[in-house]
Amino acid sequence: QITLKESGPTLVKPTQTLTLTCTFSGFSLNTDGMAVGWIRQPPGKTLEWLALIFWDGDQRYNPSLRTRLTIAKDTSKNQVVLTMTTMDHVDTATYYCALRTDSGRDYWGQGTLVTVSS
């Protein structure tokens, strides 16, 4: 059974750096074709893809947020970490991590709400 779970702070201050961890089970990120990514959803709005890391370490970023994002994997811990710098009120959102397999099938975590407020 594949599961993913997001963890991290629920509240960050403007200008701070956000670090989120996705801990997964039921698959290995060493397996060909596997990739784990992050998606966010501001309250009442649609979804926005942020970053993705493939089994081979290849990283992809949303161009509009590229300068603020870093994604990394720790296969020994079954974790993927996302950092986002210079947080702002507009970054308040529910952040999801998700597995994308080479067939295009997704598996999503439950999400974690991050509020940016002073």
Place this chain on the structure above:
Amino acid sequence: QSVLTQPPSASGTPGQRVTISCSGSSSNIGNNVVNWYRQLPGTAPKLLIYGDNERPSGIPDRFSGSRSGTSASLAIRGLQSDDEAIYYCASWDDRLNGPWLFGGGTKLTVL
């Protein structure tokens, strides 16, 4: 942030067949497969369709997807009251260089 184009709302009565459209371009739907998700309030999106028309295990065959040119559609037959939710399409986008370019979402109301 560009998104795929979906109608903001759709509706139907129990038992009816409804379709939700998703329009894109050659950099996404025109050359890449489409996924469809359903989201209930306060919950994560749930995958309904992947690879244009494949259903994950547990998703009933009332749900089906199709893609033609730069557009895709989700069809729901035998509409049920608990189908009331927001539905999102998504596709890989070659300009975004990532797997999830989402639509704006369609709120489906069961009358």
